[in-house]
Amino acid sequence: SAVISQKPSRDICQRGTSLTIQCQVDSQVTMMFWYRQQPGQSLTLIATANQGSEATYESGFVIDKFPISRPNLTFSTLTVSNMSPEDSSIYLCSVGQGDSPLHFGNGTRLTVT
Amino acid sequence: AQTVTQSQPEMSVQEAETVTLSCTYDTSENNYYLFWYKQPPSRQMILVIRQEAYKQQNATENRFSVNFQKAAKSFSLKISDSQLGDTAMYFCAFMVSGANSKLTFGKGITLSVRP
Numbered sequence: 001s002a003v004i005s006q007k008p009s010r011d012i013c014q015r016g017t018s019l020t021i022q023c024q025v026d027s028q029v030t031m032m033f034w035y036r037q038q039p040g041q042s043l044t045l046i047a048t049a050n051q052g053s054e055a056t057y058e059s060g061f062v063i064d065k066f067p068i069s070r071p072n073l074t075f076s077t078l079t080v081s082n083m084s085p086e087d088s089s090i091y092l093c094s095v096g097q098g099d100s101p102l103h104f105g106n107g108t109r110l111t112v113t
Numbered sequence: 114a115q116t117v118t119q120s121q122p123e124m125s126v127q128e129a130e131t132v133t134l135s136c137t138y139d140t141s142e143n144n145y146y147l148f149w150y151k152q153p154p155s156r157q158m159i160l161v162i163r164q165e166a167y168k169q170q171n172a173t174e175n176r177f178s179v180n181f182q183k184a185a186k187s188f189s190l191k192i193s194d195s196q197l198g199d200t201a202m203y204f205c206a207f208m209v210s211g212a213n214s215k216l217t218f219g220k221g222i223t224l225s226v227r228p
Contacts, residue, residue: 033215042204042218043158090156099210101148104158 002027006093006105013083013112020079021108023093028073030097034066037090037107046091049076083112115140115207119219126195127227133180134190134222136205144210147181147188152221153201161203164188166210192224200226 003026013019023032032049047055047068055068070076080087093105116139126132138147149161164172164181171179176193192199205219 031215037156042220043216044218045215048215092158094158094216099146099208101146101160101163101208102158102216103160107156107158109156 001103002029002095004093004095004103004105006108008108009106010109011111013110015084015112017083018079018081019083019110020077021091021093023076023078023105025074025095029095030073031095032070032076033094033096033102034068034076034078035092035094035104037092039089043092046078049078080110083110085112088112115142115145115209115217117205117207117217117219119205119222121222122220123223123225125225125227126192128195128197130195131191131193132195132224134192134203134205134224136188136190136219138186138188138205138207140186140207140209142209146208146210147179148206148208148216149177149179149190150204150206150218151199151201152204153198158204162190195226197226197228200224 005024007022034046035043037043045058046061047057049055049068049070051070067079088111090107092107094102096102118137145166147164151159151161162174162177178191180189202221204221206216208216
């Protein structure tokens with residue numbers, strides 16, 4: 001299975017600032033996704049990171065708030081912009097190939113003060 | 114749209130005992146996959162077991178097995194010989210075949226294994 005490195009593992013940020021989270025995979029993968037897990041909650045899909053084109057966002061998530069890049073088949077970034085305390089969550093990168101199960105990075109625990 | 118329901122928010126089991134975690138789902142699709150993921154306090158999401166909907170045989174991985182009832186849209190996870198390291202949140206998840214790996218998760222259940 002793919003090895004996924006996600007950075008940073010945690011951060012504490014001030015309201016109004018932005019944080020960029022990186023996801024690096026040790027092999028080329030077709031699909032990369034970004035999930036959010038709010039405290040004590042399940043995982044919610046933010047968007048599908050498409051290589052070479054704009055990300056596909058799920059309902060309730062917009063590009064201005066969560067810009068995503070995917071310059072190649074092994075790397076993606078998620079930016080959380082203009083943060084508020086409500087953005088405090090765990091953000092998880094995941095990868096998949098066709099019908100294979102998703103594999104996840106270790107997540108980024110974000111706290112916004 | 115697909116929905117995944119885990120109605121038990123938490124469960125507790127004695128070490129070495131067996132515990133069953135429940136999951137139901139709703140879909141109009143015929144070809145799909147079901148998964149159980151484990152999330153320990155380290156927050157790493159770990160794939161526990163996978164079931165293809167077209168297979169009648171229940172999937173088994175060492176101490177973990179599922180009871181897949183397609184007609185009832187039920188997918189429970191049985192953990193045998195529970196170990197302290199099984200303490201974690203467990204999420205049931207659904208994926209439509211050909212949907213490019215997009216997963217829908219249930220709310221999760223917190224399992225505590227008592228020594």
